[in-house]
Amino acid sequence: MTLRSVPVVDRITDAFFALDTDFRFTYLNDRAETLLERSRADLIGRVMWDEFPQTVETQFPDGFHRAMDTQTPVSFDIYHARLETWFEATAYPSETGLSVYMRDVTERKQQERTLAQHAAAVEAISDGVVTLNGDREIISVNEAMERFLGVERTDLLGEHVEIIPERAAIDDDDAVEIGRAITDVDIGTAETRRVEAPFTDASGANRVGEFRFVPVEDTRATIAGIVRDVTDQYEYERVAASLHEITRWLLESDDPEEICSIAVHAGSDLLDLPISGVWLLDDEQGYLDPVAGTAGAYEEFGGLPRFTPPEGLIWDVFESGSVERFDDLSTVDGLYNPDSPIQSEVIAPIGTHGVLMTGSLEPERFDDTDVELLSTLVENIRAALDRADREQLLRDRTTELERQTERLEGIAEVLSTDLKRQLDAVADALADERARTGNDSWEFPLAEDSVTTMLDRTERLVDDVREFARNATTVGPRNRILLERAIRDAATNSRLDESALDLDFEHAAALRADAERFGHLLETAFDDIAARAQVSESEDANETRDEAGASSEDTDGRCTPVRVSVGLLGIDEDDQPTREEAQAVIGTETGRGQTRGFYLLDTAAERPATLDERAFDPTADDERGMDGLGLTLVRAIADAHDWTLSVEDATNGTRIEVRDVTTLEPL
Secondary structure (H helix, E strand, O other): OOHHHOOOHHHOOOEEEEEEOOOEEEEEOHHHHHHHOOOHHHHEOOEHHHHOOHHHHOOOHHHHHHHHHHOOOEEEEEEEOOOOEEEEEEEEEEOOEEEEEEEEOHHHHHHHHHOOOOHHHHHHOOOEEEEEOOOOEEEEEOHHHHHHHOOOHHHOOOOEOOHHHHHOOOOHHHHHHHHHHHHHHHOOOOOOEEEEEEEEOOOOOEEEEEEEEEEOOOOOOOEEEEEEEOHHHHHHHHHHHHHHHHHHHHHHOOOHHHHHHHHHHHHHHHOOOOEEEEEEEOOOOOOEEEEEEOHHHHHHHOOOOOEOOOOHHHHHHHHHOOOEEEOOHHHOOOOOOOOOOOOEEEEEEEOOOEEEEEEEOOOOOOOHHHHHHHHHHHHHHHHHHHHHHHHHHHHHHHHHHHHHHHHHHHHHHHHHHHHHHHHHHHHHHHHHHHHHHOOOOOOOOOOHHHHHHHHHHHHHHHHHHHHHHOOOOOOOOOEEEEHHHHHHHHHHHOOOOHHHEEEEOOOOEEEEEOHHHHHHHHHHHHHHHHHHHHHHHHHHHHHHHHHHOOOOOOOOOOOOOOOEEEEEEOOOOOOOOOHHHHOOOOOOOOOOOOOOEEEEEEOOOOOOOOOOHHHHOOOOOOOOOOOOOOHHHHHHHHHHOOOEEEEEEEOOEEEEEEEOOOOOEEO
16 A cells, blocks of 8 residues: 555545654644644644643543553544534554544434435435344445445345445455444444454455444334445554654654664655655755665665755755655756656755655655655654754763863863972972082072973963863864965974975865864974974983083974974875765765875874873873873864874874864865
């Protein structure tokens, strides 16, 4: 059975709505909106007991709770005073909730009382009607019953009622149940009985019928049977149960991609939407990125394309915010792929998150009911994505608070150890001076250059601590930065001699970042390299001081022997992505294994404290007296930009890599 077998919502005379196990609305049709005097948008996701008008609410709870508790269908009649209408409420329970039909039975109540006396009225109704005498022989049938069985009434009159199950190809068990229902009504055990059973209609199609039997007062007939085709209602119930199940799965997930995957795959299996996909908006890049697609989509296209504004109908619908149905794409202008085998499709925005699209290889495959169904589905997806966003925000805030606590503890440790080291150096120098001169009177024993060096070290430490204490996720506006210029400016502002730089660029490149913090990242990395180079030079100088009598350091404190090569990652002159490759496709590989970024390769003999995580620990033991926070600060700034930092041992030096710089582009 397909979605096209579901009638158009506006043509359904019965009110229908679906509730989950917490009695929240997951679906309702137009007739239900009229009956409940509330719109679909207001009720979806709301608890019934909270939202129903008091005049109606009091008539439902006992029956609905009984149906949910016993897992058996429950029917009861209610009277709607404002509409002056009788409704029969039937609740079908399942593990996922209730499917509720509100059938207008005002006419039926009148018909059941006067069926035998008003044959003209019986003929006018669309339900099949048959009356039986005490011997179960057919006394009368209406025109609808003739159409139902595909036979003339003359072939039915006088026949035993068993002819009806035989002509409708009803199986033996259901035929027996129909016979029991007739007997119960005839002997007065039940005032009315109802049996639902599959049957075959006059055209040979498989349908589902509701057989209702009531007593009548007539000189010839004692029982009337009313037969109604409820196939469409069964399809409604199937769809509602599927929506129940999909909604439950959606609300159990807190991962946006998993939510989208559940939606398209469950929609394919349960809602007969085999060619479907979901695109989510990438807030940073500004395009609609494919995150989930059905097997049918992969079979037809090999994947789903990425859409950048204003490409295709996807973008048009996303920006409009309204569900759109396209019955024949061959007549539509502005297609992203005019050669697509898709002939008709429905595109539904998922709020501001993205869009869901379902297509068909046939024109005019979808109707108004499909649009209603997809509208309900995307509302459930939107609610699940909103919930996932809120929970992710809560987790991020919790994680950030934990990181801030660790960060503050690290700052306290740095200030208490590194500054204490500086003060101990002053105290040791004072003690040495007193011991040398034998003079206990206070005189500052350090040379001017030593004082200047110590003050510079302390100032750099304070600057690094201030930068490290900033919220790791706080970055200013990401502006376009020319990488070569930023590197040269950072080298000029650092302690590294600019002549030590080797820019290994085959072509210029640019990226988007917080200019101030990116500059601080480069300066800190260069300072760390210069400091390690000075440590190694000092150690070599100490070893040869007795022989050479001098250090190899320059008089201005810069270290020139070290070399620093800077190059790009993931961008080669002969391997730049084409426009087609730049359009990401789910399920395909581009062949470009490494992510974009850049590296710093230095020749300093001194390596970072360790090449494991302790290289990024501001509290790690380091007896070399290095200045500031070094690589700890570099990684903090990289993390703030969602980049990945790694430090590896290299031949004759150290290699620092910054990866996942998605905005890095060749010029």
